[in-house]
Amino acid sequence: MATAWLGLRFNHRQNLPGYNVTILTAKGMHIKMGEKPIIELKNIAVSFDGESVLKDFNLSIRGGEFVTLLGPSGCGKTTTLRIVGGFVKPDSGDVFFNGKKINDLPPHKREVNTIFQKYALFPHLNVYENVAFGMRVHGKSEKEIKQTVHDLLNMVNLNGFARRNVNLLSGGQQQRVAIARALANHPKVLLLDEPLGALDLKLRKDMQVELKKIQQQTGITFIFVTHDQEEALSMSDTVVVMDKGEIQQIGTPQDIYNEPKNAFVADFIGESNILDGVMHEDYLVEFAGQKFKCVDKGFSPKEPVDVVIRPEDIDVVEPEQSLLSGMVTSVTFKGVHYEIIVDVKGFKWMIQSTDYQEEGKKIGLVLQPDDIHIMKKSEYSGMFGDYSTFSDEMDEDIQASEQREAEEEDEV
């Protein structure tokens, strides 16, 4: 059994009737995904109380894929999920399931199941009855129900919890009951609405691994909603980055991290130094008052661009050895590395380095051509400044506060 050499803790998939067992290749983690889309959203638009939540939204998800909808709160990711689940009716546009239009199909007739944000377990039923709920609704025999519930509880490591009161379980246990309950109906697609949001960090990581394994074992298409970029990168086959009801970028986790399409994606996924630049010619970009060799091409001559440099890609040297030099303004120990903020001609760069640098020291910054990523200008250009602050909210508050101070001085 493939499960044996992968050392999976859930080695019970042979007991799960009705699941397509996915073939794990020798590389271990590659999954054969269906060619045809299982879920298609076409030209979806939704607004609540006159406020637009999704605008002309198009998304196609293949069978067996682990897709993550990633974005800040209010970006429309949960609404997208609820449209697939049938809980929100789009104002316009169509939803297709296996090529069939399901716009008007109520939630209880859709072959998708949901793991809700706060689990939404039935408080009046015990663990067994919670998991059995879907099968009872579908009129399965008691014998089949008993077998499936047993197998599912085994799968989520809740053996012996069948008669427990769900209200007395820990968050992680409730979470796993919710997973078992959602899988009991053998859904074609599983919708997960920030399912790990309420768990602490360690448990989160365990559950990430468990969910990923379950997805690989069962071959069910997962649509996972989160605002946690690290979670998205570590679990997904495909990441859909969303903001303001629109898709900003779709791609593999590597694509999204290494080749962000615009300043929003670069800022939202990981840490980024985003600078204004000009593309002089192919492979030559100017920013921070200097010209750099890079690996990007295909821009028009003198085209203004956004330049992204990841903090971990910057090498620190003596100031005279580099074109870019500046003063260290703050150093924070992060465990794996130091987070160093350097002021280079007024722009605050973030550098992640395992070497300590003293505050106030002058250092030089060295960039290799493939450390520099060039993006076309977008509506997000200029919104994400340097590392004077980490968040926009703090930025805005500081600005507003400075403004108020100025006004008060004027009055005096």
Added chain:
Amino acid sequence: MKSKTASVPYGIWVSIFIVVPMILVVIFAFTDKSGNFTLSNIAAVGQYSNVFLRSIWLGAIATAISLLVGYPLAYIISRSGMRAQSVLIMLVMLPMWMNFLLRTYAWMTLLEDNGIINTVIASLGFPKFHMINTAGAVVLGMVYNYIPYMILPLYSVLAKMDHSVIEAAQDLGANQGRVFRKVILPLSMPGVISGITMVFVPAVSTFIISKMLGGGANLLIGDLIDMQFLGSAYNPNLGSAISLVLMVLILICMGIMNQFDDGEERGGGLMI
């Protein structure tokens, strides 16, 4: 220490207005007019068993009607918009702000043989209806007066119910009927039980409603007790004995009721 001192006024309040009167009722029930111990009062209650039965029967019917009418109403209110909810709840409570006697008196003028309803019916050419002084009129009065006490606890449970649990049931394949039977109804049981309690107890022991709408033929326990204390048949000892038996009967009824709840802590309902 502090909490103990703070509870002293409540302790005094409870003893003066609840414990002492209860003890007095018990003493009266077991003594005769000259203050000697006797069981004859309790024994005498037996002759009124038909009144007891009628009270419990009419009270039960009124409770059942209140539940059947009140549940859907509470459900509709709990699913309305925020503003509509507060308006509807106020409409439910509005009659309670009027004097109880006045409300019931108003029903007399409506139900009388020459009352407003019969006048309307007669003017439409139909034969008049005899409504006043019937058991039906008593039940109507009970439902009218006590239904807010059914609606409010039901509403509070239904409004607080986590909507995602309902969505989870739909998600797992349950249609509307099943969602109601398997999720909404069981989760609203604390509200159902406190609603039943809050309607049944006052309905069984009422006396004004039966007096005004039921005439002489629909004597209830409340009227019986009223007669022993304030009426012609002045006999506080017998009245106390009847009260005591009524109290025990209600406690038994409530005990049976609570068996339907499996005793698990679910929160939400006001329990009496």
